Amino acid sequence: xxxxxxxxxxxxxxxxxxxxxxxxxxxxxxxxxxxxxxxxxxxxxxxxxxxxxxxxxxxxxxxxxxxxxxxxxxxxxxxxxxxxxxxxxxxxxxxxxxxxxxxxxxxxxxxxxxxxxxxxxxxxxxxxxxxxxxxxxxxxxxxxxxxxxxxxxxxxxxxxxxxxxxxxxxxxxxxxxxxxxxxxxxxxxxxxxxxxxxxxxxxxxxxxxxxxxxxxxxxxxxxxxxxxxxxxxxxxxxxxxxxxxxxxxxxxxxxxxxxxxxxxxxxxxxxxxxxxxxxxxxxxxxxxxxxx
Amino acid sequence: xxxxxxxxxxxxxxxxxxxxxxxxxxxxxxxxxxxxxxxxxxxxxxxxxxxxxxxxxxxxxxxxxxxxxxxxxxxxxxxxxxxxxxxxxxxxxxxxxxxxxxxxxxxxxxxxxxxxxxxxxxxxxxxxxxxxxxxxxxxxxxxxxxxxxxxxxxxxxxxxxxxxxxxxxxxxxxxxxxxxxxxxxxxxxxxxxxxxxxxxxxxxxxxxxxxxxxxxxxxxxxxxxxxxxxxxxxxxxxxxxxxxxxxxxxxxxxxxxxxxxxxxxxxxxxxxxxxxxxxxxxxxxxxxxxxx
Numbered sequence: 001x002x003x004x005x006x007x008x009x010x011x012x013x014x015x016x017x018x019x020x021x022x023x024x025x026x027x028x029x030x031x032x033x034x035x036x037x038x039x040x041x042x043x044x045x046x047x048x049x050x051x052x053x054x055x056x057x058x059x060x061x062x063x064x065x066x067x068x069x070x071x072x073x074x075x076x077x078x079x080x081x082x083x084x085x086x087x088x089x090x091x092x093x094x095x096x097x098x099x100x101x102x103x104x105x106x107x108x109x110x111x112x113x114x115x116x117x118x119x120x121x122x123x124x125x126x127x128x129x130x131x132x133x134x135x136x137x138x139x140x141x142x143x144x145x146x147x148x149x150x151x152x153x154x155x156x157x158x159x160x161x162x163x164x165x166x167x168x169x170x171x172x173x174x175x176x177x178x179x180x181x182x183x184x185x186x187x188x189x190x191x192x193x194x195x196x197x198x199x200x201x202x203x204x205x206x207x208x209x210x211x212x213x214x215x216x217x218x219x220x221x222x223x224x225x226x227x228x229x230x231x232x233x234x235x236x237x238x239x240x241x242x243x244x245x246x247x248x249x250x251x252x253x254x255x256x257x258x259x260x261x262x263x264x265x266x267x268x269x270x271x272x273x274x275x276x277x278x279x280x281x282x283x284x285x286x287x288x289x290x291x292x
Numbered sequence: 293x294x295x296x297x298x299x300x301x302x303x304x305x306x307x308x309x310x311x312x313x314x315x316x317x318x319x320x321x322x323x324x325x326x327x328x329x330x331x332x333x334x335x336x337x338x339x340x341x342x343x344x345x346x347x348x349x350x351x352x353x354x355x356x357x358x359x360x361x362x363x364x365x366x367x368x369x370x371x372x373x374x375x376x377x378x379x380x381x382x383x384x385x386x387x388x389x390x391x392x393x394x395x396x397x398x399x400x401x402x403x404x405x406x407x408x409x410x411x412x413x414x415x416x417x418x419x420x421x422x423x424x425x426x427x428x429x430x431x432x433x434x435x436x437x438x439x440x441x442x443x444x445x446x447x448x449x450x451x452x453x454x455x456x457x458x459x460x461x462x463x464x465x466x467x468x469x470x471x472x473x474x475x476x477x478x479x480x481x482x483x484x485x486x487x488x489x490x491x492x493x494x495x496x497x498x499x500x501x502x503x504x505x506x507x508x509x510x511x512x513x514x515x516x517x518x519x520x521x522x523x524x525x526x527x528x529x530x531x532x533x534x535x536x537x538x539x540x541x542x543x544x545x546x547x548x549x550x551x552x553x554x555x556x557x558x559x560x561x562x563x564x565x566x567x568x569x570x571x572x573x574x575x576x577x578x579x580x581x582x583x584x
């Protein structure tokens with residue numbers, strides 16, 4: 001680790017903060033050892049947590065605008081937040097409540113469903129690359145290329161040879177992103193199987209939530225241990241300083257939203273974007289304007 | 293007008309509301325007769341206006357989610373909000389403060405710059421069609437195909453023959469959108485030339501806003517009367533029941549944000565999306581889930 005190029009994320013982790021606390025250490029991963037109800041780094045009640053999230057709004061919007069401004073000039077940097085997790089873990093909730101605090105013009109949100117035949121033919125990373133954020137933007141992936149080593153592996157959608165090669169392909173791709181100015185932030189939203197049952201139950205109990213449920217959810221749920229095994233492999237084999245994984249305890253929705261938003265804010269601050277200098281003569285322009 | 297197909301927008305205008313008050317009547321348009329400082333339909337102060345906007349958040353989010361849910365099932369409907377206006381009129385401000393009240397997952401925002409050579413070769417509507425919202429989404433255009441009868445006309449970027457034909461091409465395109473379930477909402481953000489000078493001045497005075505200014509803004513400003521003439525033509529020739537224009541008094545930012553958001557909310561309500569029915573057996577699924 002000592003000799004590797006120091007990426008923005010590596011510097012941030014060194015600086016401490018919530019990111020450093022939720023960062024997955026290198027080496028084998030066992031998610032059963034991570035408490036899904038933890039509130040790491042937050043001292044307070046649910047109500048406090050909701051207020052703390054709201055309170056991040058002004059600050060994160062300000063940093064977001066600076067990054068956006070930089071991208072409108074010569075800046076090449078962007079952020080990519082990857083959200084992964086089992087059904088009902090709250091990927092959409094994080095976007096609604098966390099990303100929803102920011103200016104939607106500075107966001108590029110992509111939700112990945114099962115790939116189409118045309119997408120498959122182009123290789124699993126093709127559609128991912130189409131969806132990358134332009135300079136100045138914060139990209140958010142609701143599911144991602146990790147599905148290609150998760151459901152693809154669990155459901156035998158491709159041969160073991162194929163999915164096995166993908167870990168290195170992902171590492172190469174993510175290192176390239178980092179080199180190109182895309183700061184990656186990968187969050188696994190960690191819920192317990194019991195919590196998932198309750199959330200699916202709630203969707204079945206409430207007619208205004210019926211559209212969120214589909215019978216396939218129970219089929220996937222039955223494969224919980226297989227998915228955990230696939231997550232362990234992904235979190236171990238694709239976890240670099242340039243493209244770190246965070247495990248977000250997500251049984252408490254309010255904590256999950258606050259934690260992801262806080263890590264995003266820390267990442268923005270570590271990039272430290274600045275208001276661009278004028279690339280014109282301000283005094284001259286003032287005169288020209290006054291003459292109109 | 294009496295015999296034309298009744299679109300959602302036509303029904304909404306009949307029902308009254310702010311949309312009906314800000315709707316541009318058919319026939320010749322003279323923007324100098326529209327007060328840029330008006331607060332049509334709103335009785336209160338700036339502070340009241342900001343609170344009134346915030347107060348729309350919960351209701352508009354709820355309707356947005358219903359439209360989104362419909363689109364996830366068999367629904368084919370979407371909304372497209374087109375924002376036009378002179379530099380500094382606040383297209384970005386409306387998105388930040390109005391659209392920012394909603395879930396960013398349900399928005400598809402596109403900002404149109406000068407077309408690239410590749411885009412031009414494909415005809416002026418090609419890139420617009422690429423950016424249309426999918427079913428269930430609210431699309432927002434920051435500038436649009438109207439630039440092709442505004443700057444293109446004022447700056448002689450194409451011959452008069454070419455821009456002259458575009459009005460009908462736009463009408464055909466917009467009628468097609470309406471027929472395909474895309475409800476159009478076109479807002480002209482109306483500021484005075486004096487207000488624009490103040491806003492450009494503010495950008496020059498504040499180093500954190502220098503990036504928003506470019507010297508070309510003054511060049512365009514000098515052509516104000518030509519732009520007004522081009523807007524008059526667009527607002528007269530492309531103003532149908534299916535694709536109505538609204539003039540939004542925009543010298544007061546708080547009113548502009550409230551007004552556009554209110555018309556968007558009225559449009560959502562007129563579509564009256566409903567929570568989709570379950571397309572599975574709820575009782576069966578409850579049993580399946582309980583068994584896991």
